[in-house]
Amino acid sequence: MHELGVVFYVIKDVANVAVENKVSTVNSVTLEIGEVSGIVHDYLIDCWNWARKKEPCVENAELKIETIDAVTFCENCEKNYPTVAYGKICPHCGSDKTYLVTGNEFMIKEIAVPED
Amino acid sequence: MNRCDILDVKKTILEDNDADANLLRENLRNKRTFYMNVMSSPGAGKTTTILATIKALSSKYKVGVLQADIDSDVDALTILNAGFPCIQLHTGGMCHLDADMSRQAIKRLYEVSSEEHYDVIILENVGNLVCPAEFDTGASMDVVILSVPEGDDKPLKYPLVFEKSEAVIINKIDALPVFDFDMVKVHEGVRMRNQTSKVFPVSALNGDGMDAWYEFLMTKVEAWQNG
Numbered sequence: 278m279h280e281l282g283v284v285f286y287v288i289k290d291v292a293n294v295a296v297e298n299k300v301s302t303v304n305s306v307t308l309e310i311g312e313v314s315g316i317v318h319d320y321l322i323d324c325w326n327w328a329r330k331k332e333p334c335v336e337n338a339e340l341k342i343e344t345i346d347a348v349t350f351c352e353n354c355e356k357n358y359p360t361v362a363y364g365k366i367c368p369h370c371g372s373d374k375t376y377l378v379t380g381n382e383f384m385i386k387e388i389a390v391p392e393d
Numbered sequence: 394m395n396r397c398d399i400l401d402v403k404k405t406i407l408e409d410n411d412a413d414a415n416l417l418r419e420n421l422r423n424k425r426t427f428y429m430n431v432m433s434s435p436g437a438g439k440t441t442t443i444l445a446t447i448k449a450l451s452s453k454y455k456v457g458v459l460q461a462d463i464d465s466d467v468d469a470l471t472i473l474n475a476g477f478p479c480i481q482l483h484t485g486g487m488c489h490l491d492a493d494m495s496r497q498a499i500k501r502l503y504e505v506s507s508e509e510h511y512d513v514i515i516l517e518n519v520g521n522l523v524c525p526a527e528f529d530t531g532a533s534m535d536v537v538i539l540s541v542p543e544g545d546d547k548p549l550k551y552p553l554v555f556e557k558s559e560a561v562i563i564n565k566i567d568a569l570p571v572f573d574f575d576m577v578k579v580h581e582g583v584r585m586r587n588q589t590s591k592v593f594p595v596s597a598l599n600g601d602g603m604d605a606w607y608e609f610l611m612t613k614v615e616a617w618q619n620g
Contacts (some may be wrong), residue, residue: 385404
C-alpha cells in the first residue's frame, strides 16, 4: 500500500505547481513510472481517485500513467537486455555483473490545466 | 472538448522527501545523534533484536527508540518496561515512515523523555519488506533483519531493502535445525543486491552472534559522531 503514500506526494507537488502557475484547477496529471519501480498502476489509480477529493485543485483531475521500459546493462558483455524477462542475470553471457539503466523512474511528467 | 495547456513538471515524486531526509540527516550529524532505521517483515524479531541491542549499547551511549506500527503499543511497552525511552508512532494505515514523520517522532521522543541528548535513536519501521525501503527516513544507517523461518530467498524477492541496507541481520539461527534455510544461498542473494553490506547471523533471543553485530554498530556510531 505505499501507493497511497506516493499519491499524497504527487498531490502535494501538483498543488504547488498549480499555485506557482496561478491555476486553480487541473484537468489531468501524467506520471512516468518505470516498469520495475514497484508501483501497481491499478492501486495507484484507486488511491488517486480517493485522495484527489481532498485537494480542491485536483478534485476532477484524471491520472494518466506512462510506463518506462526496464532495461538492464551487462558490464561483462556490454549489452542491454529487458529486465523483466531476464532479471539480474544477463541472457547474452550469463554474467550477474549487471545494473538497471531505466525502469526505476517515479516522475511527474506534466499536468494539463484549462487554457486561459 | 475543453482545450488545455500542458505544464511540464519533470520532477521525481519523492524528491521532496529525499531533500527532507538529507536535511534531517545533516541536523542529526551536527547533534552527533546516530539514527538507525530497522526494517524487516512482521515477526522477524525487530523488537527482540532492538531490545538486546539497546541493552548492549546503554553502558556507553544514551539510546532511545521509536516504534512505528499501524496500530497498538505492544512494542513500545516492551521497550519501556525494560527501562528505556521509547515512543509509539501510529502511521494511520500507512505502510512506512518518511523523513517528516521521523522528524516529528524524534522531537516527540525528546519532549516525553526530557533528555538533552541521544547518541543513538533506533527506529523500528513498520513490518514490511517492500514499502519502507522506498522512503528515505533520514537515517544514518539502514538495517534489514531477515529471520530463518522466512526463507533464504528473500534477497531475491525483495531487492530494494537489501540494496539499501548496510547491515543484514539473519535472525533466529537457533531455529536452523528445523528449517531448510541455506546460509550459503542467503549470502549469495545478499551479495547480489549489495557488494559491501555486512551479514550477521544471530539469535537475538539467546545472544548467539550478537557480539559481532554490537561491535559493528558501535564502530558505525563512533564514526558518525566523529564526523
